[in-house]
Amino acid sequence: MITQENQDKIFLKQAIALAVENVKTKQGGPFGAIIVKDNQVIATGTNIVTQSNDPSAHAEISAIRNACKKLNTFHLEDCTLYSSCEPCPMCLGAIYWAHIKRLIFAADKTQAAEAGFDDSFIYKEIELPYNKRKIDTLHCHEMEGNAPFEAWIASENKITY
């Protein structure tokens, strides 16, 4: 009988292999991800930022988009995401929004940083007050920022997510 631990390792190996292949075939950065449901691979994704001109097209988000398209849903409740590397804050956010159940990764953010993929600065930026961040940030609280939420609350038969 294959244990969950061994099953996890098999899928994680596939995610790592996808990442290596992505580099060797010049498709993009060294990252790969796989989404699994009921021990079946639903979708895969690799980093395709440069080929698709999409800075959000990291491996995890690509895999989430592919899995959602395949399952015709915007939630992946019973799915596991296997990633060759620890997700950056953008991808971790997407993983939460997609309601993914389990997250398994191999390399961590320190290894990614050593290879030139330093997302630790984003983790640090998130914790800073707006005026201390590297990006010039302005919170215009005097604007009608609540209007969209008021429209949303008043809206009937809306699709929540």
Next chain:
Amino acid sequence: MITQENQDKIFLKQAIALAVENVKTKQGGPFGAIIVKDNQVIATGTNIVTQSNDPSAHAEISAIRNACKKLNTFHLEDCTLYSSCEPCPMCLGAIYWAHIKRLIFAADKTQAAEAGFDDSFIYKEIELPYNKRKIDTLHCHEMEGNAPFEAWIASENKITY
């Protein structure tokens, strides 16, 4: 002469109007964003998570993808992003990866949470150690997680990003 502050308010108003319109036309959640370069609107985006079955299709990421497609690039260095609401960690990450220069928003995350869009839990989760997070997280450090990075470092003529 129009000051930068007034110009900012004009664009931010457009982002808010897009968000309201997105709700009223049942296109998705109450969020809108605009990307501006040299005081020209390059692209807009709204939340289209439910209509596109893409949990990453928040207003900011939609706008970034549209702007990158239009400018045929994966970096938006001299651009300002105007958003009806403070970006969630996913979108903030995308904003950093896209190298956007300025970020201006109206509502903040507290207002979003009051309307039922609580991304504060993601901000909190990011700061927790893996074993304290709500998502079942496993770091398999014994796997060959460094192999993709080794392939990347050895790869010649690669497109960095």
